[in-house]
Amino acid sequence: MRARSAAIAGRVGHGVAVDATASAGKRLTREARRAQILEQAAAYFAEYGLTAHTRGLADACGISQRLLYRIFPTKAALLEEVYRTAILGAFRHEWLPPLRDRSVPVQARLCRFYEAYHAGVLTRSWMRLFLYASLAEADMAPNYIGDIVSGLLDVLVEEVAHEQGIVLPADKPFLDEVAWTLHGAVSHLAIRRHLYGASRQLPVAEVVELHVTAFVDGFRGMVGTRR
Amino acid sequence: MRARSAAIAGRVGHGVAVDATASAGKRLTREARRAQILEQAAAYFAEYGLTAHTRGLADACGISQRLLYRIFPTKAALLEEVYRTAILGAFRHEWLPPLRDRSVPVQARLCRFYEAYHAGVLTRSWMRLFLYASLAEADMAPNYIGDIVSGLLDVLVEEVAHEQGIVLPADKPFLDEVAWTLHGAVSHLAIRRHLYGASRQLPVAEVVELHVTAFVDGFRGMVGTRR
DNA sequence: AACGTAAGTCGTCAATTGACGACTTAGACG
């Protein structure tokens, strides 16, 4: 039984079209084929879950299933590489310097950053893959949270506190939670839109601004509860 | 390949202990057995995903796989029933009247409601099952959102607006988004805690209060952006 | 043009899968 559709309805599903990027039967170098497979695999596993089958993926790539195993030793190794490229690789580190550019009001910086983050990271494919990975393996999501989000949370509170002349308490778990207020709000917006099919009436930029404004305006009050 | 652990590590996993509720070989009525299976199935599918196998579930129940198929016609039918009982059935409608009791400050009402909601609905098992279902089937999550959350969002804005003497604009999508600010915050807290292993330093009640306070205090400002 | 190498495929295997026909047995009732 497949993860998607078939789960409840019992349908066979997976009408994935053959990859159009590599036009008919063209022979690729190992590296080019590897890159093409990884791209297709990210989309395929995002759609049907990490339990999706290698034959279906091979079809989607327009290659034989055997070739998959000539390039990746096991399905687990392929999945690990998909996680590294598609999940960890989506974050653009060049987004960080503008986020710290104090010549611009923090409100504007946050809006711009989270619009880019929503468009570049929180896509349907990324979100589904990230959730499938988080559900399946205890080590994957913590990697992203630990490697990327954690540092981001620090920047958020530092920048807002600086602009508002607030001296932050030393309570790290509390400050993380305050920062999650904004980061979680935008993340959950993506979950609603891509997973629940909700929150699709308003433009993303408008909702992001709503959350950023609430965060900036409420920041002093939040931090004030811990003195 | 199994959904959990095995997805990346390749382990076989599922060290689910045999159900202890029905002590050794005791014969149950059809309804009692059905209830026992549903309870076990919710935990089992929450852990290993909707693609988990019926043999593993039968082991967890302490019964033969064949008996599963004497009580539920197909795996899909079993899953549908699990969704109805474990996902839709978790919400207690008796939480709503206290939420509307205007003799109590709205801040306190919201705190109490979301503490109960987090403890009763947003459990690890519920959260995982809900996400697996949302990822697999486009019809399930919308059911919960449509049947339960949607009405809740209305209550949230109505109650806060009333206490603060605010006349709400007619813009329904916008008001929904304002309400999601709080509902999403608590939901994402549960996702962080149960899925990402984050946000576990502070007590839940404290974080819930942080979000409720931010919501109540920032409500006028939020709604004010739409006049 | 011949050739060698790496890209690519065919066919298959053992282990699982959901599903179910045929059978066994506990235990309520007279």
Place this chain on the structure above:
DNA sequence: CGTCTAAGTCGTCAATTGACGACTTACGTT
């Protein structure tokens, strides 16, 4: 205590699975 019904199990089937040994062929190099 016998009997009958519904609870429960055994064994199996066809369809999939991940994985891979053996083979074929495109194409850069000389």
